[in-house]
Amino acid sequence: MTSLDSLLGNLLxxxxxxxxxxxxxxxxxxxxxxxxxxxxxxxxxVGIAHNEPALTIAGVGVLLLxxxxxxxxxxxxxxxxxxxxxxxxxxxxxLLLLLAxxxxxxxxxxxxxxxSVPPAALPSIGVILAGMILMVSRxxxxxxxxxxxxxxxxxxxxxxxxxxxLPLLVELGxxxxxxxxxxxxxxxxxxxxxxxxxxxxxxxxxxxx
Amino acid sequence: MxxxxxxxxxxxxxxxxxxxxLLVGILRSCRSRLQKRRGPRVVQPLYDFLxxxxxxxxxxxxxxxxxxxxxxxxxxAYGLVALVVPWAGLPAPISADLILFVFLLAAARMATxxxxxxxSTAFGGMGAxxxxxxxxxxxxxxxxxxxxxxxxxxxxxxxxxxATPVSTGGSAYVLPLAVAAIWICAAAETARMPIEDxxxxxxxxxxxxxxxxxYSGPRLALMEYQAGLKLTVYYGLIAQMLINEIVxxxxxxxxxxTTTIMFCLVVLAAIIDTVLVRLHWRKLPDLLAFGLAFSLxxxxxxxxxx
Numbered sequence: 001m002t003s004l005d006s007l008l009g010n011l012l013x014x015x016x017x018x019x020x021x022x023x024x025x026x027x028x029x030x031x032x033x034x035x036x037x038x039x040x041x042x043x044x045x046v047g048i049a050h051n052e053p054a055l056t057i058a059g060v061g062v063l064l065l066x067x068x069x070x071x072x073x074x075x076x077x078x079x080x081x082x083x084x085x086x087x088x089x090x091x092x093x094x095l096l097l098l099l100a101x102x103x104x105x106x107x108x109x110x111x112x113x114x115x116s117v118p119p120a121a122l123p124s125i126g127v128i129l130a131g132m133i134l135m136v137s138r139x140x141x142x143x144x145x146x147x148x149x150x151x152x153x154x155x156x157x158x159x160x161x162x163x164x165x166l167p168l169l170v171e172l173g174x175x176x177x178x179x180x181x182x183x184x185x186x187x188x189x190x191x192x193x194x195x196x197x198x199x200x201x202x203x204x205x206x207x208x209x
Numbered sequence: 210m211x212x213x214x215x216x217x218x219x220x221x222x223x224x225x226x227x228x229x230x231l232l233v234g235i236l237r238s239c240r241s242r243l244q245k246r247r248g249p250r251v252v253q254p255l256y257d258f259l260x261x262x263x264x265x266x267x268x269x270x271x272x273x274x275x276x277x278x279x280x281x282x283x284x285x286a287y288g289l290v291a292l293v294v295p296w297a298g299l300p301a302p303i304s305a306d307l308i309l310f311v312f313l314l315a316a317a318r319m320a321t322x323x324x325x326x327x328x329s330t331a332f333g334g335m336g337a338x339x340x341x342x343x344x345x346x347x348x349x350x351x352x353x354x355x356x357x358x359x360x361x362x363x364x365x366x367x368x369x370x371x372a373t374p375v376s377t378g379g380s381a382y383v384l385p386l387a388v389a390a391i392w393i394c395a396a397a398e399t400a401r402m403p404i405e406d407x408x409x410x411x412x413x414x415x416x417x418x419x420x421x422x423x424y425s426g427p428r429l430a431l432m433e434y435q436a437g438l439k440l441t442v443y444y445g446l447i448a449q450m451l452i453n454e455i456v457x458x459x460x461x462x463x464x465x466x467t468t469t470i471m472f473c474l475v476v477l478a479a480i481i482d483t484v485l486v487r488l489h490w491r492k493l494p495d496l497l498a499f500g501l502a503f504s505l506x507x508x509x510x511x512x513x514x515x
Contacts, residue, residue: 010381010510013506014382014506017502018499021495021498021499021502023495092494093495094494094495094497094498094499095498097498097502098501098502100502101502101505102505104506105505105509109509
């Protein structure tokens with residue numbers, strides 16, 4: 001099971017870093033969908049293998065809700081709002097991609113949280129890092145939602161790699177929270193786009209004056 | 210020298226003479242078919258080579274010795290590249306490490322670029338400056354991707370590429386990531402589609418071809434043969450990485466598998482040439498940075514597992 005873990009952890013890491021460099025929303029959503037379905041499938045398999053119904057249910061939930069429903073909803077949202085690419089990033093995306101790779105490399109090589117994080121959970125920390133970078137670097141609101149979802153993927157993968165780290169109730173609660181958060185953020189984006197005809201975070205600041 | 214290495218040398222030399230024409234011919238023919246044209250015959254590049262070789266050379270008054278000798282210099286560099294890289298699936302006749310490979314490519318690029326600037330035409334200089342700007346991304350990507358494979362295989366020698374990998378529970382993503390990175394390098398170096406339009410004759414958008422505008426006759430023939438040789442070596446290198454996971458016992462099966470994969474890669478390149486559009490020059494770093502990032506991550510994964 002550990003080899004499957006590391007295989008999947010690295011897949012997650014690679015797709016997350018890939019997403020940092022991508023500017024097209026649909027590509028980002030596809031990559032996100034792939035990695036979430038993979039995480040959900042792994043959680044389900046681990047749950048069945050270790051006879052832990054909690055993990056199985058959470059895995060199926062992640063697979064269906066976060067892996068399939070959320071990307072479909074977000075791609076519908078981007079079609080309605082009419083944004084297909086990130087208008088601009090705070091740092092240009094190729095540079096950001098290299099910086100993110102370097103950051104993850106530093107994380108792996110120097111392993112700063114040696115006491116609290118086992119080596120098996122390092123990819124998930126890397127995914128959380130990539131999700132944070134995705135969230136803070138994009139100006140488009142939809143991209144920030146995707147970054148948030150990637151970050152949550154990292155957290156869920158962390159709970160899968162460390163057995164008995166979270167009880168079912170907390171895990172399902174987090175899952176539902178994420179879904180609700182995505183829906184609310186989506187509705188907000190709709191509203192912002194209706195009122196201001198764009199979803200650019202930088203230009204929103206102009207309305208304060 | 211043992212018998213196997215002698216046969217390897219003979220096959221490598223023979224293939225490096227035949228394969229460039231064949232691969233370029235197949236590529237052009239496939240691309241034409243995909244675009245619903247009949248296109249040239251597969252052997253057309255060879256006929257072109259022979260036709261150009263018989264023609265007279267026209268030299269501009271502005272050119273100096275650099276322009277005249279550059280084709281031979283870069284031919285030497287690419288010839289050595291073909292001898293040090295085990296691209297045919299057989300051990301390379303000359304054993305070399307990855308740095309020499311990258312160095313030889315850089316030497317050839319420098320010769321071509323200097324020759325293009327020696328013509329003192331605007332397009333030659335532009336092509337040379339673009340090619341060197343691209344190489345800023347291509348060279349580190351190539352070094353890092355090959356280093357990742359070297360760390361994974363546990364040896365910096367290029368001939369270790371065709372040895373069966375020492376199974377140390379290495380990460381499964383090292384070779385695919387390195388292949389992706391080298392594929393992007395190959396697209397940039399051999400003027401393929403997302404980087405450069407191979408059929409364009411608009412000087413403003415050409416990169417590699419713009420450096421060859423002033424060449425004619427036998428020198429142009431040499432330059433076109435080198436471009437084909439570079440394509441062959443790159444695709445052979447990618448093929449080696451692709452079949453590395455499979456344990457192949459005899460050299461003959463390995464050679465056959467390599468050749469088959471090279472033909473498949475050429476067809477794939479033709480499909481990509483047909484489907485994709487050329488990226489804007491200023492958008493190229495967006496694509497090339499992916500190659501760099503992939504090779505960085507490949508290095509990291511290889512270093513962690515190795």
